[in-house]
Amino acid sequence: MTISIWRYSHLVLAISSSLFLGIASITGIILAFEPISDSIHSYAIEESKTLTLSETITTLKENYEEVISFEIDANDALLASVITYEGKSETIYINPLTGKKLGTPTEKAAIFKFATNLHRSLFLKSIGRFFVGLISFLLIIIAITGILLILKRQGGIRKFFGKIEKEYFSQYYHIVFGRLFLIPVLIVAITGVYLSLERFSVLPKPKISHQIEDVSFTASPKLTIQDFEIFKTTQLKNVRAVEFPFSEAEEDYFLLKLSDKEVIVNQFTGAIISQQSYPFVAFVSSWSSILHTGQGNVLWSIILLLSSCSILFFMYSGFAMTLKRRKNLMNSNLRYSKDESEYIILVGSETGSTFKFANLFANALSASGKTVFVSELNKYSLYKKAKHLIIFTATYGVGEPPTNAKKFTQLFNTLTPIHPLQYAVVGLGSLAYPDFCKYATDIDQLLQTNSKFEPILDPYKINNQSFTAFKNWVSDWSQQTQIPLEVKTPPENKKIQLDQFTVINRTELNSDDTFLLRLRLQSKVLFESGDLLAFYPKEDSIERLYSIAKIDGDILLSVKKHEFGVCSNYLSQLHPNEQVEAIIQPNPDFHYPERNKDVIMISNGTGIAPFLGMLDHHSKANHHLFWGGRTQDSITMYADFIARSRKSKHYFAYSQEEKDKEYVQDVLQKQSQLVSSVLNNNGIIMICGSVAMQKEVIAVLEEISETQLGVSLSHFQQKNQVLMDCY
């Protein structure tokens, strides 16, 4: 079944039960404090647990005129019904060691009474109880569909507790807490259903019936209570309650309710008249009550408290996610129908974020006077005036289409477009998955099978919804079509608090129009090589990310100056002691691995930056730096930093030299022995640079892995041995 059916059920059930679930959770939070408060005010005496029944009963009988019954309550305190020597009938807590009165039971606090009634029946008696049972049942299904969604998202059971790709706060913590509170929430829901069914007498009653023969009630041989075998061998910790004989008549007896059975004992001889184990339903019923209420266990009460809080959080974060998704789908700026528009934008998206990019692009096109229509890939159709088709799509599962794109291939094969169409495909995906943006490349190949479709750009892949990469693609598309486009800043970027940095040094441009910029942080912020530095130039406030090298506590960036690049031009004009504003974005997935295993670092162009900081890392590991540039002159700028590391080996490739033209993947291929031995010995391969380079490098690594090690590269990717930060 598709992911969206589960998501749909999860959402519909959550919405339909939200009011009652909210009430049940809030009252659940209040009620979780009851066992905690009871245990604080309990009269339990820890040392009395190992007392035998004979010792306890003897002490009670010595201190009171008559003992009618006693029970050990949920908090292990002894509550007895007695008649005192003064002739008073009392129900009191007693210290079993001394027989002294400790206190009297207090009435349940009004807040707990109120919360209990609301929690159990919403003050609606039987109808309310029915609703509460139903909501508990829905909660079970919500939890199960939630598990399925996490399984789908994480890519299977083995990765269930693996790293979660963080997109935004509510999405991330919905999954984090979902995994954490899954079991307690399921327990609360299942026991809630059980207790409700019990109330409605749907389940068999946990009753015990004793078979007693009259001959059992003999009065001889008469023993004292201290000598009753069963009393001598039973400890108080295994006792739930004891009912004393009503009178000295031969047919009256002791009724012992122990933790696993009920026993009837002759009051004169101590002989066991009857004993019956509790039926299984009694066991389930008692555990359901304990697990649902937390009575007698402070730790479990705290878990129940946190679980109730988590349900409220799930309600908030779930709705926040839905709202965000809906917002991304809607675009109120577009006015043209599919048959009026020249520019058709089709989107493949599961959770809605791809729509955000498609809509930004559509709005930019619309602002430059074009007729634009945005729809889903599943709604692919014939378009009367269309000249351009632009496809934005995410990838899911193992390189599969999102749900709203599943029908596209079939529709495409059955519909022949009215006019020839120029097209471009943009893939949104994540390098955390082995099949990076695979569905986008599949679509591109599909379109190429029909001569009515003419590609105007290669398929373009965007990692982790990078806005910078998206902007670069818009600029490529704009150049290709000669349509000037201005993409508006996504609103999230406007609130960011920036840090101050002082320029320490900037090198001159080299022959590749690249320069190094050394910055020093004004405030204390922890960072590592591989983290990212984000700039938001005043002109457009659009985020630009640069990979950081940490050199003696400073930040070193390698920047390529683009002719019309707002940010790179601004950075290329900075002078020592000038101040710049930016913010460090942690990128823990691309930090130097703390494994003391050999590391192969592969990069091209400015992608070398993080490695300049990592090369002299104080580790026992060997470093192998592969780098691809245009000419020998290109590497000169980095030479000093590379020379700092004594234990690293270098392999450079130059694509524009007169002889020996080669790319970084060619050099890598020549070192296939090294690559396979590093992979085989749990070493790490790090790749930083352009996505085009990454694609070639991955192909070479895949080939080496398959031919020399007999396994696919994804085997090592799953073991986190291949780290990538490409753009």
Ligand SMILES: Cc1cc2nc3c(=O)[nH]c(=O)nc-3n(C[C@H](O)[C@H](O)[C@H](O)COP(=O)(O)O)c2cc1C
């Ligand atoms: C369960 C799951 C599976 C994914 N599988 C892939 C994949 O195979 N390849 C890929 O490049 N990205 C994969 N991604 C990443 C998404 O394609 C990416 O986050 C995308 O931006 C989501 O867009 P959407 O919000 O429009 O659905 C996956 C994400 C999830 C949650």
